Amino acid sequence: MSTYDEIESTQSPEPTSPPEDAVQVLDTDGSLLPGAKRPDLTDEELLEMYEELVLARRFDERATGLQRQGRISTYAPMRGQEGSQVATSFALDAEDWLVPTYRDHAAKHAHGRSYESLLQHLAGYREGYAVPDDVNALPEYIPIGTQVPQAMGLAWGFTMQDQHDRAVLCHFGDGATSTGDFHEGLNFAAVYDVPSIFVCNNNQWAISMPFESQTATETIVEKADAYGVEGVRVDGTDPLAVYAVTRAAVQKAKHPAEGELRPTLIESCQYRLGAHSTADDPSAYRDEDDGEDWEDRDPVERLERYLYHEEILDDDLADEIADRVEDCLATAIERAEATETDPERMFEHVYEEPTDRLREQLADLDGLRERHGDEAFEEVGE
DSSP states (O other), X not given: OXXXXXXXXXXXXXXXXXXXXXXXXXXXXXXXXXXXXXXXXXXXXXXXXXXXXXXXHHHHHHHHXXXXXXXXXXXXXXXXXXXXXXXXXXXXXXXXXXXXXXXXXXXXXXXXOOHHHHHHHHXXXXXXXXXXXXXXXXXXXXXXXXXXXXXXXXXXXXXXXXOTTOOEEEEEEGGGGGSHHHHHHHHHHHHTTOSEEEEEEEOSEETTEEGGGTOSSSOSTTHXXXXXXXXXXXXXXXXXXXXXXXXXXXXXXXXXXXXXXXXXXXXXXXXXXXXXXXXXXXXXXXXXXXXXXXXXXXXXXXHHHHHHHTTSOOHHHHHHHXXXXXXXXXXXXXXXXXXXXXXXXXXXXXXXXXXXXXXXXXXXXHHHHHHHOHHHHHHHHO
16 A cells, blocks of 8 residues: 555545645645545644744745845745745654755755855855754755755665665755756665655746646656656645655655655645746746636645634734744844855855956955945945
């Protein structure tokens, strides 16, 4: 029997909107679907997940604003995808490893990274990229698909060292499935039977390329059969369904049944409600009303409705959570912007030895600082 048979029985027989044929637990109104079971999460854990989702949504809004003000660099929004990010990280144990992309801000925070550090590296402070020693996560990757074979290698290393209490969860987008790295990672993960979970965040767009132009298959998950790993398709806007599916995959990776392979490919179906990045204009390649059906599946509102329905959340508690979220983000932004650094550090590590052109640019910067002072640069940032 498949690890996911019990979960798959909760599929909505007549999905009201995309994705079709995906595991779901919650209807869009926040009620449990017929036959669906609440995951093994306490009321306190559900509230913690909800607060993490609210925090992710507000971080996304604040970060986009900071970029528009010139206070951080290009930012990759995650609106509509927070539910899958938070739920997958909640499904991990502390000893498990996360391999994220540049868009997985909420996944990183839920697994132990601080939003302060994420803002620091977006502001050009490279130490913000450093992962704390007590957080099992790799740095984010910009090249598409690069992280897939690296995650496989990390998981393989654990098996070679007989560390069977660790699993590795790797995030990537639908665009990454067209890379050789995706093929190599999935193929070797199956061949060496490593404790890995590969989460394809299928948000329907790889910048301006729609999903139907990405692959000739109807789904991503059906590719799992070709590699010999188990595959499951889940509604990525349903945090409880994503948690249930991912938790089952984590347990299988570390404690497979006899004859069962450890790796799982999860296709988390979502929609990129915003732009690919703050340097992108989605109106140039998709219609304004694209994704309207997905707006009704907002993961934050969906879980919120469920918590209200179950009387786990009320208005007073929701207001308390909102206040904590605002305080948390205000502190993170204040601390990130208080980080002191030297503009000359941007010339470090470009090459092993500085080139003549780099020396010229450094001299130009020194001249500007001498004539105008660093206060002029700070005013530009404001």
